[in-house]
Amino acid sequence: MLCAPALAAQALSFAVNEGVSYRVPLSEIRTRYEGIAADLSKLLRQPVTIEPIGDYPTLRQGLADKRWELALVHPAHISIAAIRDQGYSLLAVTKGFTGYKASFLVRADSTLKSLAELRGQRLGAPDEDSITSMMVRATLRDNGVVPKQMEITYTRYQDAVPFFVENRLTHAGATASNALVKDWQDKGGKVLAASKAVPIKHIIASPQLSSEQVEKVRAYFLALDSSEDGRKKLEPTKWKGFEAYDQAALLKLGVWLDVK
Template sequence: MYFAALRAALVAILALHASWAQALVFAVNEGVTYRVPPEQIAARYAAIAADLSKLLKQPVTVEPVGAYPTLRQGLAAKSYDIAMVHPAHLSIVAMKQSGYKLIAVTKGFQNYSANFLVKADSPLKTLNDLKDKRLGAPDEDSITSWMVRATLRDALGDAQLVKYSYTRYQDAVPFFVENNLTQAGATASGSVIKDWQAKGGRILAKSKPVPIKHLIAAPSLSAEQVAALRDYFVNLDASDEGKKKLEPIKLQGFAAYDEAALLQLGAWLGL
């Protein structure tokens, strides 16, 4: 009897150890058009990762993923159990093609819109006037540029009727317009837009809003685990302790969002 009980206890301990030995990967991407050193990201998310380890009863390791091709490959291979994805088009593709489930979107980024910038004295009055003109825009594979092209497709019937000059960083876009390298520019950066208007620049048009910075879960996680993750993240800003954990990642918090509506926006983007 004693040995049977001891054996059962050992089996339970080994099972628990095996569970904890298999770490879950929490991939974090903060975009390509912002200057965020990847080495800072793991430390920023350390407190949240510790909470997730307790919640899911498995260790959770933070894996910063800066390059979009790497992120694409990892999501397609379902290498990430949880992912914080800045570019909405990549998380939407992961949900559409790889079975990922939406956990939450980021507060403050639910109405992310591309703004089309022109000089105050520009003769351009509508998006239709951009036909055959040159437009400065962020990285070609940034969510901003996907939104720009979808908006111009709606306005002109074909996004390729506009000539594009792409730059890696959003804050470089006004330089194109100011120095007459392009007739217009496009950005979704709030600080860039505010600065442009403060200098007397004009906003020609805005794109349809798209929520960005999505938290998604791999199909390997159960519905119960996804629900637990959603409850954790959505309520993170409801306590002082949670707010302290949000401070290092410089986010207000997270909000629930309808996955079907997000997939519809993906269709608009051309995904």
């Protein structure tokens, strides 16, 4: 009985955030990562629990407080801040999401030819604190347009953006969903421009973990898709696997995104 509190104190927490602009129940996220948590518990010889985080303020504060030893963070700007300011380490990024871009959608009959022409116009975009909207604002800035020069309507869910444009509620809409962009183009809509690519969905580790633990976890995630058992663990998450990414390059993208 005396050992129980000590064992509980050694439990490690793995925060998982999959964004705010998609409809995914938190209970479902916990179930998706059960197999990975079990593997990590064996690897680190400590219980690892999954903690789904559904909103960015909680995610941001928890990382600032180093509340979690591990985290899968969808919004690149939040993990970049944790790496830069709280000493977190980038372990891996999610395969298939290293070329994440924000596309600017316009109607087929739109006369807009460049992003500079959006000055004074209306734009629909995902949640203001989403990585997509961070990319949108950075791209507009690169083209000489600042948010105060236009009317931006933010929406929690990305699938509302095409609706805004189609129904002339906005002159253009921005989304990073490949499925939405493809559907838009299939229906005759145009893509005015796209942002530069930013890798999203990062695995990061707290400075509270030892260098040995960090390397063990990094190796685990990088090799996860190389075995049948690992691929079975990935299936519920819907990720193809994880790959290495240069932390310095990620921090450089943070400068472009104007991460505060």
